[in-house]
Amino acid sequence: MGSRSSRRRRPSGVGLTVAALLYAGFLIVLPLAALLLGVIENSGPTLRVLASSEAMGALSRTIGLTTTSLVINLVLGVLTAVVLVRDRFVGRDVLGWFTDLPLAMSPITIGLAFFVIVGRNGWLQPWLEPLDIKLVFSFPGMLLATLFVTFPFVVRETVLVLSEVGTSEEEAAATLGANPWQTFTLVTLPNILPGIAGGAALLVARALGEFGAVLVIGGAISGVTDTATTFVFHAVEERQLFAAYGMSMVLVALSVTAMSAFNAISGSLRR
Amino acid sequence: MSIRLEHINKHFGRIKVIDDVCLRIEQGELVALLGPSGGGKSTLLRVIAGLEMADSGEVWLGDTRADRLDARKRQVGFVFQHYALFRHMTVADNIAFGLRVRGVGLEERRQRAEELLELVGLVGLGDRFPSQLSGGQRQRVALARALAPEPRLLLLDEPFGAVDAKVREELRAWLRRLHDRIQATTIFVTHDREEAFAVADRVVIVQGGRIEQIGTPLDVLDAPATEFVAGFLGEANHFEAISLNGVLQVGPLRLPVDPPADHPIARVVVRSYDVKIWAAAPGVGVVDRVIPLGDRVRVETTLDGEIPLFAHFPRRSSLLRGVCPGTRVAVEVTHARVWPSSDLTP
Numbered sequence: 001m002g003s004r005s006s007r008r009r010r011p012s013g014v015g016l017t018v019a020a021l022l023y024a025g026f027l028i029v030l031p032l033a034a035l036l037l038g039v040i041e042n043s044g045p046t047l048r049v050l051a052s053s054e055a056m057g058a059l060s061r062t063i064g065l066t067t068t069s070l071v072i073n074l075v076l077g078v079l080t081a082v083v084l085v086r087d088r089f090v091g092r093d094v095l096g097w098f099t100d101l102p103l104a105m106s107p108i109t110i111g112l113a114f115f116v117i118v119g120r121n122g123w124l125q126p127w128l129e130p131l132d133i134k135l136v137f138s139f140p141g142m143l144l145a146t147l148f149v150t151f152p153f154v155v156r157e158t159v160l161v162l163s164e165v166g167t168s169e170e171e172a173a174a175t176l177g178a179n180p181w182q183t184f185t186l187v188t189l190p191n192i193l194p195g196i197a198g199g200a201a202l203l204v205a206r207a208l209g210e211f212g213a214v215l216v217i218g219g220a221i222s223g224v225t226d227t228a229t230t231f232v233f234h235a236v237e238e239r240q241l242f243a244a245y246g247m248s249m250v251l252v253a254l255s256v257t258a259m260s261a262f263n264a265i266s267g268s269l270r271r
Numbered sequence: 272m273s274i275r276l277e278h279i280n281k282h283f284g285r286i287k288v289i290d291d292v293c294l295r296i297e298q299g300e301l302v303a304l305l306g307p308s309g310g311g312k313s314t315l316l317r318v319i320a321g322l323e324m325a326d327s328g329e330v331w332l333g334d335t336r337a338d339r340l341d342a343r344k345r346q347v348g349f350v351f352q353h354y355a356l357f358r359h360m361t362v363a364d365n366i367a368f369g370l371r372v373r374g375v376g377l378e379e380r381r382q383r384a385e386e387l388l389e390l391v392g393l394v395g396l397g398d399r400f401p402s403q404l405s406g407g408q409r410q411r412v413a414l415a416r417a418l419a420p421e422p423r424l425l426l427l428d429e430p431f432g433a434v435d436a437k438v439r440e441e442l443r444a445w446l447r448r449l450h451d452r453i454q455a456t457t458i459f460v461t462h463d464r465e466e467a468f469a470v471a472d473r474v475v476i477v478q479g480g481r482i483e484q485i486g487t488p489l490d491v492l493d494a495p496a497t498e499f500v501a502g503f504l505g506e507a508n509h510f511e512a513i514s515l516n517g518v519l520q521v522g523p524l525r526l527p528v529d530p531p532a533d534h535p536i537a538r539v540v541v542r543s544y545d546v547k548i549w550a551a552a553p554g555v556g557v558v559d560r561v562i563p564l565g566d567r568v569r570v571e572t573t574l575d576g577e578i579p580l581f582a583h584f585p586r587r588s589s590l591l592r593g594v595c596p597g598t599r600v601a602v603e604v605t606h607a608r609v610w611p612s613s614d615l616t617p
Binding site: 179 | 320321322341342343344345346347348349351353355356357358359368369371372373416417419420
C-alpha cells in the first residue's frame with residue numbers, strides 16, 4: 001500500500017480525478033446529450049420550426065444584441081480598465097465596485113431597474129417622450145439591458161492583464177518619443193489583447209444566453225422582441241419540445257464556437 | 272549635453288525623497304549616482320528623464336529648461352533596471368521603436384537596427400524575441416534601443432543589477448568603452464561602489480534624498496566629506512573617540528589624527544584596511560573570530576573587553592601568523608577620519 005501510493009505523482013490520486021470527471025459528466029455532458037438526442041430524434045420537425053420566420057427573427061435579434069454589445073463593450077470596457085488601473089483619482093474604488101455590480105445582480109432585477117427608469121411611467125419618460133424614443137418593448141431597450149449585463153467581463157479581464165504587465169514598457173515608450181496614442185496602440189494594446197479576447201469570450205457567451213433582463217424590458221413579443229432564449233422559453237411553455245431542443249442546440253453551438261474562437265485567440269496571443 | 276539641477280524637491284505622499292538637490296554635469300561626462308537603496312537616486316534619475324515630476328526646482332538640459340517638458344520631448348535615452356523591453360516585438364523592432372514613432376521609414380529603421388546590433392555585439396539576434404535572450408543580452412538590447420534615436424543624454428537605472436556577477440563585470444567594462452566611443456553624457460544609478468568606481472569619471476553620493484559628496488572616485492575615497500561617505504565607501508569601524516591632551520583615543524588605542532578643534536568628543540571612521548593586528552602579549556585586544564572571505568580574511572577583535580574592531584588582511588598576510596580566536600593581539604590604526612561629534616556640537 002505504502003509503496004503503491006509513493007509511486008503516484010499526485011497525492012489526490014485517481015479517486016479525485018474520477019470524481020471530478022463524473023461530476024462534470026453529470027452536470028455538463030448529460031444535459032448536452034439529452035438536447036442533442038432530442039434534436040436528432042425529431043430532426044425533421046425541428047428543422048422546420050427553426051426555419052420559421054419567428055425562429056429566424058429571434059435568432060437574428062440575439063445575434064444582433066450580442067455583436068452590438070461586443071463592439072460597444074469592447075471599446076468602453078478597455079477604456080474603463082485603462083482608467084481604473086492607470087489613473088489615480090478620488091472614487092476609483094467606487095468605480096471599480098460599480099463595474100462589478102452587474103455580476104452581483106440577478107438579470108431579472110436589472111430588467112426591472114431599467115423598466116423603472118425608461119418604462120411608461122419611468123424617470124426618464126418626460127425627456128424620452130418628446131424625442132419619440134421608445135425603449136421598453138423595443139430593440140434599443142434590450143440592447144441597453146444587454147450592455148449593462150455584459151459590461152463587467154472585458155473590464156475585469158483587461159484590468160487583470162493591465163496590472164500584470166505594469167507600466168515600465170509604457171515609460172520606455174515615452175522616453176523613446178512615443179506620444180500617448182502611439183504608446184497605447186503599439187505597446188499597451190498588444191500586451192493586453194489576450195485579456196481583452198478572454199473578456200470577449202465571456203461577454204459573447206453571456207450575451208447569447210441572456211434571458212431575464214431582455215425578457216422584462218423587451219417583453220418577448222413574438223416576431224418583435226423575441227430572442228433565442230425567450231423563444232426556447234415560449235416553446236417549452238407551449239410544449240413544442242423540438243422547437244425548444246433545436247433553438248437550444250443552436251445557442252449552444254454559437255456560444256461554444258465563439259468562446260473557443262476567442263479563447264484560441266487569447267491563447268495564441270499569450271504565446 | 273550638459274545637465275543642471277537647481278534645488279530639486281520631491282515628495283511621495285509625506286515622505287521627502289529628494290531634498291533640495293543641486294547638481295551640474297558637463298557634456299560628455301560619465302557620472303555615477305551612488306548610494307544605498309531608497310536614498311532617492313533612482314527618483315532623481317527619473318526626474319531628469321521626465322518620468323517623475325519634481326515638486327519644485329529646475330531641470331536644465333543644455334540650454335533648455337525641461338522640468339515641465341514631457342518625457343517624450345526630452346530626447347533622453349533611458350535604460351530600465353529590468354530592461355522593460357517590448358515583449359511582443361522582436362529585438363530589431365525594439366531597437367527601431369524610437370525611430371518608428373518619429374516616422375522614420377522601414378528601410379532606414381532596418382539599417383539603423385543592424386548598426387546598433389553590431390554596436391552592442393548582438394549581430395544575428397534581431398529576429399529573436401526578448402524572452403529568448405539571456406539577461407546580459409536583454410540589457411544590451413535595452414541600451415541599443417535607448418541609443419537608436421541618438422539621445423543627447425543617456426540615463427541608466429541600476430543597469431547591471433539584474434545580471435549575475437560575471438556578466439556584470441563584462442558589461443561594466445563594455446559600458447565604459449561604449450561611452451568613450453559615443454561621447455554622450457551618461458548618468459547611471461548604482462548601489463555598488465565598485466561599479467561606480469570602475470566605470471564613472473565622477474561619483475555623486477546620494478543618501479536620504481540629499482547629495483553627500485561629488486567628486487572623482489579618488490576624491491571621495493581619500494577625502495570623504497561626511498562620516499556617512501567614509502563609512503559607505505568601504506567597510507569601516509565607527510567609533511566615538513575622546514580627546515586627551517591633544518591626542519585622540521578610542522579605549523586603549525591612540526589614533527594618528529588630530530582631534531577636531533574645540534570638540535572633546537569626535538566621531539571616528541577607521542577603514543577595515545587601515546588597521547594592523549598582530550599576535551602579541553599582553554596586547555590590547557582579543558581575537559573573537561577569523562573569517563576567510565576568499566582573497567582576504569576578516570579578523571574580528573574586542574579591545575579592552577568592550578570595543579569591537581574588525582580588520583581585513585590579504586589571505587597570505589604575514590601579520591596573520593599565529594592569529595586565531597582567543598589570541599591576544601596588538602593593534603595599530605594607520606589611518607583614520609575624524610568628524611566633530613554632532614551630539615556635543617556647541
